[in-house]
Amino acid sequence: MSLKNRLKTSLMLLDRPIVRSQLRIFGDKPGLICLICHSVFEDRDEAHCGDVDPLEDLTLQDYETAFEHFLHAGYRFVGEAEVLAGGLDPNGRYVWITFDDGYYNNFRILPLIERLNVPIQLYVSTDHVFEGKSYWWDALYRARSRRGAGQGEIYREAERLKGNTNRKIEAALLAEFGASALTPASDLDRPMTESELRTFASHRLVTVGNHTSEHGVLTNYSLVEAQRIVEKGEDDLRRMLGKPCKTFAYPNGDYLEDLFGTLQRLGYAAAISCDFRTNSASDLLGLASRYRIGRFYLSGGWDLEAQCQMLRAPFSPLLALRSAGQALRRTARSRTRLFNR
Numbered sequence: 001m002s003l004k005n006r007l008k009t010s011l012m013l014l015d016r017p018i019v020r021s022q023l024r025i026f027g028d029k030p031g032l033i034c035l036i037c038h039s040v041f042e043d044r045d046e047a048h049c050g051d052v053d054p055l056e057d058l059t060l061q062d063y064e065t066a067f068e069h070f071l072h073a074g075y076r077f078v079g080e081a082e083v084l085a086g087g088l089d090p091n092g093r094y095v096w097i098t099f100d101d102g103y104y105n106n107f108r109i110l111p112l113i114e115r116l117n118v119p120i121q122l123y124v125s126t127d128h129v130f131e132g133k134s135y136w137w138d139a140l141y142r143a144r145s146r147r148g149a150g151q152g153e154i155y156r157e158a159e160r161l162k163g164n165t166n167r168k169i170e171a172a173l174l175a176e177f178g179a180s181a182l183t184p185a186s187d188l189d190r191p192m193t194e195s196e197l198r199t200f201a202s203h204r205l206v207t208v209g210n211h212t213s214e215h216g217v218l219t220n221y222s223l224v225e226a227q228r229i230v231e232k233g234e235d236d237l238r239r240m241l242g243k244p245c246k247t248f249a250y251p252n253g254d255y256l257e258d259l260f261g262t263l264q265r266l267g268y269a270a271a272i273s274c275d276f277r278t279n280s281a282s283d284l285l286g287l288a289s290r291y292r293i294g295r296f297y298l299s300g301g302w303d304l305e306a307q308c309q310m311l312r313a314p315f316s317p318l319l320a321l322r323s324a325g326q327a328l329r330r331t332a333r334s335r336t337r338l339f340n341r
Contacts, residue, residue, distance in 0.1 A: 011317070011318045011321065012302065012303065012306055012318060014317065014318075015306070015310065015316055015317050015318040015319075016303075016306050016309075018313075018315075018316070018317060019306070019309050019310055019312075019313040019316050020309060022313045022314050022315065023309060023312060023313050026314055028073065028074070028075075028093050028312045028313075029093075029278055029312065029313065029314045030089075030090065030091045030092060030093055030280070031093070031094070031278040031279055031280045031281070031283075032078070032083065032088065032094045032095070032096055032278065032279040032280075032281075032283075032284070032293075033070075033075070033093075033094070033095045033096070033278055033279075033296060033311050033312075034095075034096045034098060034272065034279060034293055034294060034295040034296070035066075035095065035096070035097050035098065035295065035296055035297065035298065036056075036098055036100060036253075036274060036295040036296070036297050037056060037058065037063075037097065037098065037099045037100070037297075038055045038056060038099065038100055038101060038103060039052065039054075039055060039056075039058070039103050039105050039106075039188075040058070040059075040060055040063065040103075040105050040106055040108040040109050041054070041057070041058065041059045041060070041105070041300075042059065042060060042108070043059055043061075044057075044059060044300070044301065046059075046188065047059065047300065049188070050141075050142060050145040050146065051138075051142055051185035051186060051188055051189055052138045052141065052142070052185070052188050052189035053137045053138050053140075053141040053154075053158075054300075055137075056297050056298060056299060056300060057299060057300035057301055058298065058300040059300060060108055060109070060112065062298070062300045062304055063109060063112060064112055064116075065304045065305070066298055066304055066307075066308055067097075067112070067116050067118055068116070069304065069305055069308045070095050070308060071116065073093075073308075073312060074093060075093045075094060075095050076092070076093070076094055076095070077094070077095050077096070077097065077116075077117070077118040077119060078094045078095070078096055078119065079096070079119030079120070079121065079205070079207055080096075080119075080121055080207040080209070080246060080247055081207070083096055083270070083284060084246060084247070084269045084270060084284075086284065086285055088281045088284065089281070090280065090281040090282070092281075093312075096121065097113075097118060097119070097120045097121065098120070098121040098122075098123060098249065098272060098295065099120060099121065099122045099123070100123045100211060100249055100251075101123070101124070101125055101128070101135060101191070101211065101215065102122065102123075102124040102125060102128060102129055102191045102192050102197065102211075103189070103190075103191060103192070104187050104190050104191065104192050104193075104196060105187065105188055105189075106122065106192075106200065107196075107200065110200075110203060110205075113205050114205065117205070118205065119205045119206075119207070120205060120206055120207075121206075121207050121208075121209055121247070122200065122201070122206060122207070122208050122209070123208075123209045123210065123211035123248075123249035123272070124192075124197065124208055124209070124210070124211050124233075124237060125191070125211045125212060125213070125214065125215040125233070125251070126212075126213045126232070126233050126236035126237060126240075127213045127214045127215075127236075128191040128214075128215065129191050129192060129193065129194055129197055129236075129240075130194070130236070132184070132190065132191065132193065133170075133182040133183070133184070133191075134181075134182045134183065134184045134185075134189055134190070135189075135191070135215065136161070136166065136169045136170050136173060136182070136215075137158055138184075138189045139170075139173050139177070139181050139182050140154065140157065140158055140161070140173060141154055141158075142185060142189075143173070143176075143177040143181060144157070159329060162217055162220075162252060163220060164220060165216055165217075165220050165221060165225075166214045166215050166216040166217070166251075167214065167216075170182060194240055197240060197241075198240060198241065201241050207246075208237060208241060208245065209245045209246070209247040209248060209249060209272075210230065210233045210234050210237055210245045210247075210248045210249070210268075211233060211248070211249050211251060212229040212230055212232075212233045212251055213229045213232035213233040213236060214229055215251045216229045216251060217250075217251050217252045217254050218230075218250060218251065218254060218255065218256055218259060219254045219255070219256055223256070223258050223259070226256065226259060226262075227259070227262050230248065230259070230262060230263070230266070231262075231266065234266055244267055245268065246267070246268060246269050246270075247268055247269060247270045247271065247272065248263055248268045248270075248271040248272070249271070249272040250271060250272065250273055250274070252274065253272075253273045253274020253275065253295070254273075254274075254330065255271065255273055255291070255292055257288070260287075260288065260291045263291055264287075264291075268291075269290070270284070270290045270291065270293055271290075271291040271292065271293065272293045272295060273292040273293060273294060273295065274294075274295050274297075274326070275292060275294040275295070275326075276294060276295075276296055276319060276322060276323040276326060277294035277323075278294065278311070279293050279294055296311055296319075
């Protein structure tokens with residue numbers, strides 16, 4: 001076990017009694033817990049086959065465990081329409097499941113959400129759908145893994161690359177790893193096709209939102225260019241699905257407050273960040289706060305029950321450390337952007 005994983009395990013052991021005692025004494029914190037997901041793996045071996053970045057590393061069994069945990073704890077799963085209606089009880093407890101990017105492997109989640117009646121949101125990067133190319137982080141993970149790099153080394157390189165525009169990152173990968181660098185390895189890492197996206201979007205429990213045309217981290221672009229890739233993603237989805245999107249998810253969770261006006265003009269009622277926080281009912285009504293709705297992630301391979309309890313509790317030391325780490329990474333990316341300019 002790596003030093004990072006040993007530290008994480010130790011912190012979870014310390015965090016667990018603090019969280020459980022709060023839940024026992026004070027009960028659950030009210031509000032909306034929004035979860036970010038990407039892939040749906042059959043098992044842990046598939047997640048770590050080397051063809052795709054495991055990201056949250058969640059298997060189908062992990063999703064079932066997490067969903068049932070919240071249901072048994074009295075939470076209600078909600079979809080976009082109910083979130084935007086503004087009628088969530090301020091004292092209620094809710095979960096909103098979101099999937100980013102548009103991986104074909106997301107089809108695996110459909111039988112589970114049908115059985116448990118869990119609505120989900122899919123945020124799509126449209127150029128990947130049209131071009132059928134790998135997401136750059138998967139291409140990097142695959143190429144570096146095959147050259148013997150460890151996961152930590154790959155993730156540190158990925159953090160550095162996130163300070164660039166998506167097209168610049170892709171050009172660098174093609175230059176170093178060859179013309180096939182962005183060719184998906186299998187159905188596991190590829191995006192949905194247009195036809196598959198239409199099929200997925202037609203499911204009664206699925207709603208689709210915009211994730212830009214090229215998965216560009218908006219803080220790496222001028223305001224004009226950021227607006228362009230947001231608007232292109234919207235136009236692409238309107239053409240493919242025949243209707244406008246109502247919500248937007250910032251790639252990598254990084255947002256510009258200058259863009260809130262653009263999102264409002266395009267008709268988006270809300271936008272999703274990756275800020276680690278539970279959203280109150282008032283957050284969903286405020287003009288600025290509803291354009292930076294917070295999201296959490298769950299990590300596969302760890303105690304999922306304990307992780308879900310962390311999100312439910314009024315305070316979690318480990319979650320506070322994760323939030324601080326997130327802020328530090330954003331600061332580092334900002335420095336990278338300034339250097340690149």
